[in-house]
Amino acid sequence: MNLIRMLLAASCLWVTAVLADPPPGYPFVGFDAGLKAARASGKPIFLYFGRYGCAWCDHTNKKTFSDAALKTLYSDNYVLVYVDAESGNRLTLPSGERITEAELGVRLQAFATPLFVYLTPQGDKIMQIPGFKTVQDFRDYDRYVRGGVYKQKTLLEFLGGKS
Amino acid sequence: MKAAAALLLAVLAWPAQAAWTWGEALTVNSVQGAAIFPHLESANRRGVAVSGDTVGVVWEDNRDGSPQCYLAMKPAAAATFQPEVRLSQSDCFEPVVLALGAGRFVAAWEEAGKVHARVLPGGTAIRLTEAESVQVTLALRSDTLFAAWAEKAGRFKRIVVARLALVNDALSVKLAQPVEAQAPPDEQGWPALAVAGDGSVTVAWEDRRYRHSVPLVSHSRDGHIFTAPTRLTDHKSGSVDGLGAGTGAMRPTLSAWGEQGFAAVWLDKRDFLSGYDVYAAFDPGTRVFGRNLRVQDSFGDNMAQWHAQVVGDAGGRLVALWDDARDGSPDVWLADWNGEAFGDNIAVPAASGPGAQSDPVATLDAAGSLHVVWLDRDEQAGTRIRYARAGWK
Numbered sequence: 001m002n003l004i005r006m007l008l009a010a011s012c013l014w015v016t017a018v019l020a021d022p023p024p025g026y027p028f029v030g031f032d033a034g035l036k037a038a039r040a041s042g043k044p045i046f047l048y049f050g051r052y053g054c055a056w057c058d059h060t061n062k063k064t065f066s067d068a069a070l071k072t073l074y075s076d077n078y079v080l081v082y083v084d085a086e087s088g089n090r091l092t093l094p095s096g097e098r099i100t101e102a103e104l105g106v107r108l109q110a111f112a113t114p115l116f117v118y119l120t121p122q123g124d125k126i127m128q129i130p131g132f133k134t135v136q137d138f139r140d141y142d143r144y145v146r147g148g149v150y151k152q153k154t155l156l157e158f159l160g161g162k163s
Numbered sequence: 164m165k166a167a168a169a170l171l172l173a174v175l176a177w178p179a180q181a182a183w184t185w186g187e188a189l190t191v192n193s194v195q196g197a198a199i200f201p202h203l204e205s206a207n208r209r210g211v212a213v214s215g216d217t218v219g220v221v222w223e224d225n226r227d228g229s230p231q232c233y234l235a236m237k238p239a240a241a242a243t244f245q246p247e248v249r250l251s252q253s254d255c256f257e258p259v260v261l262a263l264g265a266g267r268f269v270a271a272w273e274e275a276g277k278v279h280a281r282v283l284p285g286g287t288a289i290r291l292t293e294a295e296s297v298q299v300t301l302a303l304r305s306d307t308l309f310a311a312w313a314e315k316a317g318r319f320k321r322i323v324v325a326r327l328a329l330v331n332d333a334l335s336v337k338l339a340q341p342v343e344a345q346a347p348p349d350e351q352g353w354p355a356l357a358v359a360g361d362g363s364v365t366v367a368w369e370d371r372r373y374r375h376s377v378p379l380v381s382h383s384r385d386g387h388i389f390t391a392p393t394r395l396t397d398h399k400s401g402s403v404d405g406l407g408a409g410t411g412a413m414r415p416t417l418s419a420w421g422e423q424g425f426a427a428v429w430l431d432k433r434d435f436l437s438g439y440d441v442y443a444a445f446d447p448g449t450r451v452f453g454r455n456l457r458v459q460d461s462f463g464d465n466m467a468q469w470h471a472q473v474v475g476d477a478g479g480r481l482v483a484l485w486d487d488a489r490d491g492s493p494d495v496w497l498a499d500w501n502g503e504a505f506g507d508n509i510a511v512p513a514a515s516g517p518g519a520q521s522d523p524v525a526t527l528d529a530a531g532s533l534h535v536v537w538l539d540r541d542e543q544a545g546t547r548i549r550y551a552r553a554g555w556k
Contacts, residue, residue: 051375051376052374053374053408055407056435058406088352090256096198096225097225099202100204102413106521112436
């Protein structure tokens with residue numbers, strides 16, 4: 001319980017400190033705090049790679065992340081991490097390497113923002129999804145990730161076969 | 164007759180055939196390993212300098228269990244770098260190096276949250292400010308040495324420019340002042356600094372006052388009073404249909420260029436679907452940067468460019484460098500300014516091909532040779548810092 005309180009407090013401080021563009025009301029935290037929390041809780045990580053002032057991030061926040069049920073689904077079941085695509089703030093990768101948040105974009109070969117990355121609790125990448133997505137898209141991705149389907153099927157195979 | 168005409172054409176075309184001729188690539192860092200991560204990132208990407216007959220390279224890596232900054236040197240003709248010297252005692256990031264001449268250098272870096280500088284060989288490290296500060300860079304013209312960094316001022320960081328005094332090997336800060344007197348309305352960072360032939364100073368940086376990252380630029384005739392910042396970009400970005408605040412542009416780099424001018428190169432996302440592109444602008448001496456030019460050629464379209472830098476000299480030579488993966492994996496590319504446009508993109512031979520070669524830093528020496536340093540990544544063997552020198556022949 002203390003850990004949860006600490007994380008919530010840290011996330012509030014973090015959101016006000018970086019002034020980037022995570023969707024409002026979600027308990028997003030920085031990369032290092034998120035990786036630590038994910039390892040402790042066993043929850044997968046949902047990493048929102050956004051850019052300060054990004055129009056499509058803003059659109060996604062307003063159209064998709066405003067959905068109350070989606071907010072509950074992701075807040076309850078993921079450690080939510082926000083990374084600012086142009087920031088010089090530093091983070092530590094699971095390998096131990098310290099890089100800037102902007103450099104994470106190089107490693108992810110980010111073409112555009114927003115970019116959504118699903119990671120295991122240990123920080124291994126499951127998949128990354130660029131661009132605007134709908135509420136239903138994020139529900140599908142959740143079933144793919146938390147259902148463990150990614151271990152057997154590609155996302156395209158999964159989406160092609162979903163009812 | 165036809166043969167004579169062909170010969171004449173070949174002779175006339177000969178000067179255009181000049182190109183960079185590369186020497187053997189060397190490894191700079193003496194310690195590598197799968198869990199050792201060298202970085203060449205710095206404000207204005209000033210990671211290599213040539214002082215007299217000595218090449219100096221700075222970087223950060225974690226071989227000692229924490230991020231520390233290092234300098235390695237070699238005589239220009241030597242086939243190997245001398246063992247590196249550690250510059251820092253606490254967590255260190257984003258070092259830069261500048262040539263003082265006659266084999267002497269000045270290095271600067273962030274250590275324990277404050278920026279430092281030191282003359283090498285010899286010299287003692289000094290703190291350039293007591294405030295929280297990051298992303299230091301250096302510039303020199305004749306015997307006048309300047310530094311710029313991002314310093315915490317209230318809620319955000321702002322750009323500070325300082326004139327440094329150098330007596331023998333002792334550095335001190337003569338005057339440090341923010342480019343703008345008022346408190347920053349949002350974050351500023353990644354300053355690039357250059358001094359023109361007339362002694363005037365230009366500083367460019369990444370600024371978020373417009374609610375997205377915009378490179379701004381300011382000039383000073385004397386290094387004391389700076390003009391009001393203006394946009395380096397001619398692309399007036401803003402919100403689209405009420406969404407967002409504008410497309411981003413980041414990590415400006417600057418170089419003095421020609422007798423009076425400056426050149427700037429940065430990463431620009433105005434075409435937001437193809438990642439960052441490399442853009443350039445010139446100030447021929449008017450202290451106004453002109454229209455923006457895209458640096459990479461069409462083979463780099465639909466491809467994100469990273470780690471861009473510009474290096475120039477008083478003779479008018481100008482080279483832009485960056486990395487991109489147009490050939491399937493990250494390679495280091497360069498483009499020369501031909502007086503009217505940037506030329507074809509050329510892969511640095513030893514920094515291209517299989518594997519990942521990235522993060523170039525470069526400088527032009529007094530003879531016009533190009534010195535390039537980059538990261539050659541290998542997850543098993545560890546990352547090597549590589550160096551190569553090219554002459555224009």
